[in-house]
Amino acid sequence: MTDADIALRVEGLNTQIHVGSDWHDVVRDVSFSIRPRETLALVGESGCGKSMTALSVMGLLPPKVARIGAGRIVVDGIDLVAADEATRENMRGDRLGMIFQEPMTSLNPVLPIGFQVGEALMRHRGLSRRQARQKARELLELVRVPAAAERLDAYPHQFSGGMRQRVMIALALACSPKVLIADEPTTALDVTIQAQVLALIADLQEKEGLAVLLITHNLGVVASVADRVIVMYGGDVVESAPVGAFFARPTHPYSEALLAAMPRVDSDGGLEPIPGQVPTLTAMPKGCRFATRCALRTDACAELPPLAPVGGDPEHVARCWVRRDS
Amino acid sequence: MIRFVIKRLLLAIPTLWAVLTTVFLLVRVVPGDPTIVILGDQASAAARAELREKLGLAKPILAQYVDFMGQILTGDLGRSLATNRPIVDDVAAVLPYTIELTIASLIVGAVIGIPLGVWAAQSRDGFADWFARLFSLAGVSFPAFVSAILLLIVFAVELRWFPVISAPRTDALSERLAALVLPSLNLGLLMVAYVTRVTRSGMLKALGEDYTRTARSKGLAQRTIVWRHAFPNVLVPVVTVVGLYLGVLIGNAVLTEIVFNRPGIGKLIVTALNQRDYTLLQGLMVVSAFAIVVANILTDLTYGLVDPRVKTP
Amino acid sequence: MTQTPNTAARRAMRTPGLLLGVVLTVAMIAAALAAPWIAPFDPNEQDVLAILAAPDATHLLGADAFGRDVLSRILWGARISLYVGFLSTLAGVVAGTTVGVVAGYYGGLVDRIVVAATDVLLSFPQLIMGLLLVAVLGASIGNLVLAIAVTAAPAFIRMARGSTLAMRERDFVDACRSLGYSDLRIMFFHILPNILDELVVMASLWLASAIRTESTLAFIGLSVPPPTATWGGIVRDGFDNLLDGPWLALFPSLAILVVMIGLNLIGDGLRDATDPKGAQ
Numbered sequence: 001m002t003d004a005d006i007a008l009r010v011e012g013l014n015t016q017i018h019v020g021s022d023w024h025d026v027v028r029d030v031s032f033s034i035r036p037r038e039t040l041a042l043v044g045e046s047g048c049g050k051s052m053t054a055l056s057v058m059g060l061l062p063p064k065v066a067r068i069g070a071g072r073i074v075v076d077g078i079d080l081v082a083a084d085e086a087t088r089e090n091m092r093g094d095r096l097g098m099i100f101q102e103p104m105t106s107l108n109p110v111l112p113i114g115f116q117v118g119e120a121l122m123r124h125r126g127l128s129r130r131q132a133r134q135k136a137r138e139l140l141e142l143v144r145v146p147a148a149a150e151r152l153d154a155y156p157h158q159f160s161g162g163m164r165q166r167v168m169i170a171l172a173l174a175c176s177p178k179v180l181i182a183d184e185p186t187t188a189l190d191v192t193i194q195a196q197v198l199a200l201i202a203d204l205q206e207k208e209g210l211a212v213l214l215i216t217h218n219l220g221v222v223a224s225v226a227d228r229v230i231v232m233y234g235g236d237v238v239e240s241a242p243v244g245a246f247f248a249r250p251t252h253p254y255s256e257a258l259l260a261a262m263p264r265v266d267s268d269g270g271l272e273p274i275p276g277q278v279p280t281l282t283a284m285p286k287g288c289r290f291a292t293r294c295a296l297r298t299d300a301c302a303e304l305p306p307l308a309p310v311g312g313d314p315e316h317v318a319r320c321w322v323r324r325d326s
Numbered sequence: 327m328i329r330f331v332i333k334r335l336l337l338a339i340p341t342l343w344a345v346l347t348t349v350f351l352l353v354r355v356v357p358g359d360p361t362i363v364i365l366g367d368q369a370s371a372a373a374r375a376e377l378r379e380k381l382g383l384a385k386p387i388l389a390q391y392v393d394f395m396g397q398i399l400t401g402d403l404g405r406s407l408a409t410n411r412p413i414v415d416d417v418a419a420v421l422p423y424t425i426e427l428t429i430a431s432l433i434v435g436a437v438i439g440i441p442l443g444v445w446a447a448q449s450r451d452g453f454a455d456w457f458a459r460l461f462s463l464a465g466v467s468f469p470a471f472v473s474a475i476l477l478l479i480v481f482a483v484e485l486r487w488f489p490v491i492s493a494p495r496t497d498a499l500s501e502r503l504a505a506l507v508l509p510s511l512n513l514g515l516l517m518v519a520y521v522t523r524v525t526r527s528g529m530l531k532a533l534g535e536d537y538t539r540t541a542r543s544k545g546l547a548q549r550t551i552v553w554r555h556a557f558p559n560v561l562v563p564v565v566t567v568v569g570l571y572l573g574v575l576i577g578n579a580v581l582t583e584i585v586f587n588r589p590g591i592g593k594l595i596v597t598a599l600n601q602r603d604y605t606l607l608q609g610l611m612v613v614s615a616f617a618i619v620v621a622n623i624l625t626d627l628t629y630g631l632v633d634p635r636v637k638t639p
Numbered sequence: 640m641t642q643t644p645n646t647a648a649r650r651a652m653r654t655p656g657l658l659l660g661v662v663l664t665v666a667m668i669a670a671a672l673a674a675p676w677i678a679p680f681d682p683n684e685q686d687v688l689a690i691l692a693a694p695d696a697t698h699l700l701g702a703d704a705f706g707r708d709v710l711s712r713i714l715w716g717a718r719i720s721l722y723v724g725f726l727s728t729l730a731g732v733v734a735g736t737t738v739g740v741v742a743g744y745y746g747g748l749v750d751r752i753v754v755a756a757t758d759v760l761l762s763f764p765q766l767i768m769g770l771l772l773v774a775v776l777g778a779s780i781g782n783l784v785l786a787i788a789v790t791a792a793p794a795f796i797r798m799a800r801g802s803t804l805a806m807r808e809r810d811f812v813d814a815c816r817s818l819g820y821s822d823l824r825i826m827f828f829h830i831l832p833n834i835l836d837e838l839v840v841m842a843s844l845w846l847a848s849a850i851r852t853e854s855t856l857a858f859i860g861l862s863v864p865p866p867t868a869t870w871g872g873i874v875r876d877g878f879d880n881l882l883d884g885p886w887l888a889l890f891p892s893l894a895i896l897v898v899m900i901g902l903n904l905i906g907d908g909l910r911d912a913t914d915p916k917g918a919q
Contacts, residue, residue, distance in 0.1 A: 060542055092545035105536040110558040110634055120544040155634040171540070344759045352771060463907070467899035469851045471858045471871075472892040475878055479885045577766030581855060585878070595767075596859060599774055611763075611771055618762050 006074075007178045007211030008057065009033040013071035015049070015056045017281075018064070024281045025069070026052045028235045032228075034179070034211040039202075041214045041226035041243075043258070047278055049235040050215045054181050057213065058098050059088045075179060094124040097172030101184035103164035107156040113140075113167055114152030120174040139170040143200060162193035169200065176208055183215040198225055219262045223247060231255050234278060234289030237307060241316040251310040252318040254290045288319070296322045334626050338619055345615040350394050353608050354387065380407070381604065403609035408601040413609035416594060421613075424590040426502075427579055430510035432568065435517025440564070442518070443525025444552065447533065458522050465519020470578035474512045474585035481508060509586045513578055517571070524567040528560035535559070561632040569625025573618050657908025663901030667894070671717035680708035682715040682868045693884065700890045703876050707866075709887060713894050716868035719780070720857075721898075723869075724850035727784040731791030731849070732842050736834075738792070739799025740826050744807060753796060760793040769852050773861045780863055783856065787849050798841060802834040836913040840906055847902035854895050870895050 015027035027049040034040045042050040055061050057073050059080060073080040075095050080088055100106040108116060117139050118132030127135065133152060140148035143166040156164060165185060172180060182201065186194035202225055205212055214226060222229055222243065229246045231239040231254065239252040250256050260272040276293035285291055291301040300321040307317040308324040318324065361374040361383075378384050382393060397404060403413035446458035468476075481487050488508050532538060533556050541555040580592030587593075591610060598606040670677070685705045694701045700709040742753035760768070772786035803826075806812060815825045856862050857871025858878075865872065870891050877887030 058543060060539055089545045089547065092543055094545060096543075098543045100536060100540065102536055106540045108537040108541070108555055108559070110561075110632070111555070112634075116540075119546070123544060123546055123550075157635050168540070172543070174544075341758070341762065344755065345762050348759050348763075349771075353775060463900065463903055467847070467896060467903050469855055469858075469895060469899065471855060471874065471878075472895055475874065475881070475888045475892055478881065479889060483881065483885050573762075573764040574766075577764035580766065581858070584859065595770065599770075599859065599861065607771070607774060611767065614767050615763055618764065622762070 005035055006033045007036050007038075008213065009072070009074040010053075010057065011072040011074070013053065013056060013073065014069040015052050015061065015066060016069045017052075017066045019281055023067070023069070024284075026066075026235050026281065027056065030071075030230075030232075030237055032230055032237075032240070034213060036178070036209040036211050037205060038228070039205065039212040039214055039226045040228045040230065041216060041222040042230050042232060043216060043219065043222055044232040045217060045278060048232040050232050051183055052235075053232070054098070054183050054213060054215050057179075058096060058181055059092055060098070090124070093120040093172075093177075094175045095177050096179045096181065097175070097177040098181040098183065099165070099168045099172045099185050101187050103161050103168055103188060106168055107164055107171075109156055112153045112155060113159070117167060117171045117174060120171070124175050135174070136170070139174055140167070142173075142204070143167070143170040145170070162189055162197065165189060165193075165197050166200065169197070169204070173204060173208065173210075177210070179211045179213065180205070181213045181215070184217070185214075186221065187216070187218070194221075201225070219259065231258065234284055236289055236304075236319060238290065238320070239316075239318040240307065241313075245311070245313060245316045249311050249316070251316070251323050252290075252320050253294050253296050253323070255318075257293075288321070296320075298322060330630055331627060334623055338623055341622075342616070342619050345619060346395065346398060346612060347391075349608060349611045349615060350391060352611075353604075354383070354390070398612060403612060404605045406603055406606045408603040408606070413606055416606070417591070417609065417613055420589045420591060420594055423588060424576075424579055424583070424592065426506065427509055427513060427582065427588070427590065428572075428575060430506050431513035431517055431575065431579075434510055434514025435521045435568070436564075438514070439518040439521025440525050443522040443560075444529055444557065446522065446526045447529030448552065450530065455526075458526060462519040462522045465515050465517075465522075468515065470512065470516065470581040471585050473515055474509075474582055477508050477512050478585065505588070509582045509588055512586075513575065513582050516578060517568070517575065520567050520571050521564060524563050525560055528563045529556060532556035532559045558632070562629065565625060565628045565632055569621060569628075572621040572625070576614055576617055576621075654908040654911060656904045657912065660901045660904025660906075660908060663897055664905060667717060667898050667901065668721060670714055671721050674711075674714040674718055678708075678711040678714045680711040682712045683707060683866045694886060701884060701886050703873075703880070703887055705866075709873065709877075709890055712868040712873050713870070713891050716870045716873050716891070717894065719863060719867065720850055720853055720870040720895075723780060723783050723787065723853045724846055727787035727853070728791060728842060728846045728849045730784060730788035731845065732795055732838065734788065735792035735795025736799045736831075736838060739796040739801075740803045740830060740834075742796070743800035743803030744822065744826050744830065746804075750800070753800065757793045757796045760789075761797075765790045765848070766852060766855060769856060770859065770861060773856055778861050778864060783853060783862060786856075787852050790852065791845050791849060794845065795838075795841065798837060799834060802837060803830055806830050806833055840909045840913060843902055843909060844906035847899050847906065850895070850898060850902070 010033070011031045013027055013030040014025060016023040017026050018024075030049075030053055032040060042053060044050050052061070052066070055066075056068055057080070061067065068081055071081060075091060078087065078091065080091060083091075107113070114133050114136040118127070118129075118136035121127040121132045121135050122129065137148050137152055140151065145151060145163060145166050151158075156167075159167065165188075169185075180201070185201065186197050189197060198221065201212065204210065214221070216222060226243045229239075229241055229243055230237055231252065233254050239246070239250070239255045241249075241251075246255070247259075250259050254274075257272070257274040261274055274293060279285065279289070279292055285302075287302040287304045288294070291297050294301070298321065303321075305319050305321045305324065307319050310316055310318045310320075310323055310325055312325060361369070361377045361381075365373060365377060375384075382390055385393070401414065403417070405411065406413055406416065409416075442454075442458050442461065446455045449455055482489065488504065529552075533552070535556075537559075538551060538556055541551045546555070576591075579590065580595055582588070583590040583592030584596055591613065595607070595610050597603070598610060685707055690702065690705065700713065702708055703712070738753060742750040763771075769786045769790045772789060773782055776782040776786065807830075812825060812829065815829055820829075853862065854869070854871035854874070857869040858875045859871075860875065862869050862872060873891040874888050874895070877884070877889070877891060880887055
C-alpha cells in the first residue's frame with residue numbers, strides 16, 4: 001500500500017494516563033491503517049484501550065490526565081502527534097469526524113440542531129451563518145432526518161435517540177472528512193434503530209469514500225459492517241485479521257473467548273463467560289497481559305509475544321506464543 | 327411561550343394568597359399584646375382600647391382577615407399610624423430607589439461574577455481559581471452593613487471619592503449615578519460571590535460534558551467552546567441562584583440603604599420600627615413579600631429565555 | 640454517602656481552609672468564654688476622659704462616645720452574639736430536621752402541608768422575616784433566638800425531607816420495616832445518621848448566617864436593649880460617630896468578619912470533604 005490510498009495511518013501509538021503520581025500505558029504500540037471506503041473495527045472489553053485509541057487519533061484526550069507517549073498518526077500526510085495544536089484543531093472536524101456513544105448527551109441542549117450541524121462549516125470553510133444553515137439542511141436530508149427544513153431550529157430534546165445519532169452523523173460529516181471515527185455509535189440505541197444507523201453509515205461511506213474506524217464491543221456489529229478486525233486487550237493489539245478470516249479462525253485465546261461469549265443463532269450451546277477479570281492498570285503483568293486469565297498459559301508468556309502471522313496468512317496476525325506459526 | 331407566561335402568572339396567585347395570609351397571621355397570632363408593644367406597658371387601658379379600635383383589632387379575627395384582604399386587593403395598604411398618610415404613597419415614593427439599587431447590584435454581580443467564574447473554572451486550582459475563591463469567600467462572609475461601613479470608611483471618609491450620604495440631592499443623572507456607586511458595589515459584592523461560585527462550578531461541569539467533547543471534535547477554538555457551547559448551559563444555574571438570592575438581596579438592600587443613608591424601603595422599615603408604626607410595618611412586609619413573588623416569577627420567565635427545554639417542551 | 644468517615648476526615652485535614660476556619664472560630668469562642676478574665680475594663684464602665692479616644696496603650700481599640708472601652712465591649716459582645724447564634728441554629732436545626740424527616744417519612748397530607756408552609760416561609764427574605772418577628776415579639780434574647788430559628792428552620796425542613804424521601808426508596812428501610820422496627824427507630828437510628836453529613840455542613844453555614852442575622856438586627860436596633868454589648872450594637876454605636884472615629888465601627892466589624900470567614904471556611908471545607916464528587 002502506498003500512502004496515497006491510505007486515509008489514516010497509525011504507527012506505534014502509545015497512550016498513557018496519569019494515575020496517582022505515575023503515567024501508565026493504556027495503549028501500547030498500536031499500528032494500523034485504513035483505506036477509503038474501508039471499515040476497521042476495534043474490538044475489546046471496556047477498558048481495553050479501544051476508546052483511548054480513538055480519542056488519541058481525534059486529539060481529544062483529556063489534557064493533564066492523558067497523553068500520547070509515542071507514535072505517529074498520519075492523515076493527509078500530516079503527523080498529528082508531531083503537529084502543533086493549531087494544526088490539529090484545523091484537522092479536527094475537517095479531515096476527521098467523530099460520532100460518540102451517547103447521542104442523548106453529545107448534542108448541546110441549548111443550541112439549535114441546524115446550527116450545531118453547520119458550525120464546523122463556518123469554522124473550516126468560512127461559510128456564513130446562512131450558507132451553513134442551507135448546508136445543514138442538506139446534511140440532515142442526507143442522514144434522512146424527516147422534515148429537515150423545519151427541524152433546523154429544533155433543539156436536541158425534541159429528537160429521539162436514533163434521530164439524535166443521525167444528527168451527530170450529519171454533524172461529523174459536515175466538512176466531508178476522510179476519516180470517520182465511530183465510538184460505539186449504536187450501543188445506546190434500540191436494536192431496530194441500531195441496524196438503521198449502521199446501514200446509514202455504510203451507505204454514506206460508499207458515497208463519500210469514508211474510511212471508518214469503528215469502536216465496538218459488539219461482534220455482531222463487526223460481522224455485519226467491518227472489513228478488518230483488531231482485537232485489543234489491556235492496551236495491546238492481540239489479533240488483527242480480515243473479518244472473514246477472523247470469524248473463521250479466531251486464533252488468540254482471548255478472541256476465542258470473546259466469540260464463545262457471544263450469543264449465536266446457529267449454536268445451541270450455552271454462553272461461556274470469560275473467567276477472571278482484566279487486571280487493573282497498576283497491576284498489569286509484564287509479558288502477555290491476557291496470561292492471568294488464559295487456559296493455555298506457558299512459562300513463555302512471562303515475555304510479551306510479538307504480533308506474528310497465524311494460519312499461514314500474512315494478513316492475519318496474533319500476539320500469542322502458543323498459537324503463532326512455528 | 328405566551329401560554330407558559332400565563333400559566334406561571336396563574337400559579338403565583340395561590341402563593342401570593344398564602345404569603346399575605348402569613349403576614350396577617352404573624353402580626354396577629356404571635357403571643358403578646360401589640361398595643362403593649364406599641365404603647366409600652368405603662369399605657370392606660372383606655373389608650374390601649376382606643377389603639378385596638380384604630381388598628382381594627384377589636385373585630386373578630388375573620389372580619390379582620392376579610393378587611394385586610396379586601397384592602398390589599400384594591401391596592402390599599404392602609405394608613406400609617408404615625409403620620410396617617412396612605413402607606414401606598416409612602417412606599418411608591420421610595421420604591422424606585424430600592425429597585426434602582428437592586429438592579430444596579432445585579433448588574434455588578436453579573437458583570438464581575440460571570441467572567442470571574444468562567445476564568446476560575448478554566449484554571450482549576452490555578453491562580454484565577456484561588457483568587458475567585460477568596461473573593462467569593464469575602465463576599466459571603468461580609469454582613470451587608472459591615473462591608474458598607476468599610477466601603478464608607480475607605481472611599482468616603484478617607485479617600486473622599488464619594489459623598490458620605492448617598493442620597494442624590496438633585497435628579498441629575500450624574501448625581502444619581504454617583505450616589506449609586508458605593509451602595510450598588512456593596513450590595514453587588516454579595517451577588518458577585520454567589521454568581522462566581524455557581525458560574526465556576528457550572529462551567530467545570532459543562533466543560534466535562536459530552537457536548538463539549540463534540541464541540542472540540544469540530545475543531546473549534548477553546549474560546550468558542552467556552553463561550554458559545556459551555557457558557558449558555560451555565561446560564562440556567564446562574565439564573566436560579568440569582569433568583570434564589572434576590573430575597574437575600576432585598577434584605578441586604580435594607581441595610582445598605584441605612585448605612586448609606588439612601589431613601590428606600592429599608593429606611594422606611596427602620597422608620598416604622600423606631601416609631602412603632604405597626605400598620606406601616608405590616609404594609610412593608612406585604613410589599614417585600616410581593617417583591618419576592620414577582621422576583622420568582624421573573625426568574626421562571628428568564629428560564630424560558632435561557633433554556634430551550636422550557637420554551638419548547 | 641457510602642464513604643467511611645475516615646476518608647472524609649482525612650480529606651478534611653488536607654483542606655487548609657478548613658483548618659484555618661477552625662482556628663479562627665475556636666479562637667473567637669475562647670475569647671468570648673474568657674471575656675470576664677481577659678477584658679481590660681467593665682464593658683459598661685464609662686470613662687469621661689476617654690470619650691471617642693483613639694486606640695492607645697490604655698484603650699487598645701479606642702473608646703466609644705460614652706468613654707466605654709471598645710475591646711472590652713467586643714469581648715463581652717461576643718458572648719451574646721455567639722450565644723444567640725449557636726442557640727438559634729441549634730433550635731432551627733433540631734426543629735427543622737425533625738419536621739422534615741417526619742414529613743418525608745410519612746408523606747401524604749402531613750407532607751403536603753409541611754411543603755406548602757415551607758414554601759411560604761421561604762418566600763420571605765430571611766432578614767425581613769427575622770425583623771418582623773423581633774419587632775412583633777419584642778427584643779429579648781429568647782425572642783431573638785426564636786426569630787432566627789424560625790428563619791433557619793425551613794431550609795432544614797426542605798433538606799431533611801428531600802433526603803428522607805430519597806432514603807425511603809432504598810431497600811434497607813424496607814428491610815427495617817420487615818424486621819418490625821418501629822417508625823421512630825427507623826427514622827432516628829437509620830435515616831438520621833445517613834443525612835448527618837449534609838446536616839453538619841448546612842448547620843455550619845447557617846451558624847454564620849444566624850450570627851450575621853443577629854448582628855444585623857442589633858445594628859438596626861432590634862436586639863437586647865442597651866447598654867448590653869452585642870457586636871451589631873457596637874458597630875452601630877461606632878457608625879453613629881463614623882466621622883469622629885472610624886475605628887469605633889471598624890474593630891467590631893472586623894470581629895464579626897473573622898467569625899463569618901471562619902465559619903464559612905468550615906462550611907465550605909466540610910462540604911468539599913464530604914462531597915463524594917469532590918474526591919476526584
